[in-house]
Amino acid sequence: MDTRAAVLWKTHSPWEIEEITLDPPKQGEVTVALAASGLCHSDEHLVTGDMQMPADMQELLGFPQYPIIGGHEGAGTVVEVGPGVTSVKEGDPVSLGFIPSCGRCPSCSSGRQNLCDLGQYLIVGKQVADLTSRHHLAKDGTDIGIMCCLGTFAPYSVVNEASVIKLEDDIPLDKAALVGCGVTTGWGSAVYRADVQPGETVVVVGVGGIGINAIQGAAAAGARHIVAVDPVAFKREQAPLFGATHACETVEEAFALVGEITWGAMAEKAIICTGVAEGSMIASVLALVSKGGRCVVTSVADIKATDVTLSLFELTLMQKELVGGIFGGANPRKDIPRLLRLYKEGKLKLDELITSEYKLEDVNQGYQDMRDGKNLRGLIRY
Ligand SMILES: NC(=O)c1ccc[n+]([C@@H]2O[C@H](COP(=O)([O-])OP(=O)(O)OC[C@H]3O[C@@H](n4cnc5c(N)ncnc54)[C@H](O)[C@@H]3O)[C@@H](O)[C@H]2O)c1
Ligand SMILES: [Zn+2]
Ligand SMILES: [Zn+2]
Known part of the structure; x- marks a missing residue:
């Protein structure tokens, strides 16, 4: 052909x-x-x-x-x-x-x-x-x-x-x-890899095709606060339409905001959905997460990159988790039809x-x- x-x-x-x-x-x-x-x-x-x-x-x-x-x-x-x-x-x-x-x-x-x-x-x-x-x-x-x-x-x-x-x-x-790709990867990053529970505070860093669906997934899982982080104003305006409760420009701003809305406890989950994963951002995103909390890296890094900056002290003594995830941990044969059914019923945008x-x-x-x-x-x- x-x-x-x-x-x-x-x-x-x-x-x-x-x-x-x-x-x-x-x-x-x-x-x-x-x-x-x-x-x-x-x-x-x-x-x-x-x-x-x-x-x-x-x-x-x-x-x-x-x-x-x-x-x-x-x-x-x-x-x-x-x-x-x-x-x-x-x-x-x-x-x-x-x-x-x-x-x-x-x-x-x-x-x-x-x-x-x-x-x-x-x-x-x-x-x-x-x-x-x-x-x-x-x-x-x-x-x-x-x-x-x-x-x-x-x-x-x-x-x-x-x-x-x-x-x-x-x-x-x-x-x-x-x-x-995008919908299931984002939604699954929240629902499966972050395992968001009702009432939790979730930070989504990067609001593109993946991050916006991580926001939808966190909302579907019953998160209490969903903080969207993106330097682009259009993305911060769109985020609440998909379930974000707060939006800010930088991870540093999110640190202050999350501290305030959780009375210092910080977020149970953070999900990295920026255009490129960078080892230098891990420490600051992990700092958004509470003791026992989890940071999910969904963004893809340069295949050659190996350096990551993070506090191993915090990781151990605050029992934090840093995990990766492909396709949001979803099963394509189960989750693709499942998400499309939710769409048909008006429960997924x-x-x-x-x-x-x-x-x-x-x-x-x-x-x-x-x-x-x-x-x-x-x-x-x-
Ligand atoms: N793990 C997987 O299975 C999987 C699947 C699909 C895509 N991905 C990866 O997910 C990532 C996101 O893909 P996408 O299609 O949503 O990209 P996108 O370009 O649509 O969105 C990325 C967003 O991140 C924002 N951003 C960039 N730097 C930032 C920073 N420092 N802080 C906050 N926000 C920042 C950008 O403004 C943009 O809105 C890519 O790395 C992509 O390769 C992974
Ligand atoms: Zn993709
Ligand atoms: Zn197989």
């Missing part, structure tokens, strides 16, 4: 719209016609190099990571199934989970699909079945990788059945797209998350708007 896609040829360069050819789906794969794709910050890490595989790893694999088609937050309709596919058929509406879930590996079979063994291929760019490509440059056949085993910056993609979750027929696919829509050709504008703090979420509609 001939189609087109937004391709990144190297770090620190714009997305280029290229004519591509798609092979038919092989064993266990499906072709999906995308309805929409969200513009998540994680694709920006491919641009900045934060998600660039180390050279020795690329050498070991025997193929380069770039060129790569971006996009890992999508939904659409199955248009062709390869041999052996059993969970979907042609015409089915599907969400594309950015983390594949095979259902059989130790993590999947113990209820932790977000840690599926196939996750090892997230930034490798190839098909999980055989580490080859179904996506090629039309003019010379060059193999092109796909972000998170998906490549949703294209009207069509070939993906493994492990990345595909069948949806009910009446779900609007543009909204379902957002649940493939999705329509309000989409600040601006773009054509595929305008993907670079979409990312500029994200960098400029103009979007809760930008969306490409096909």
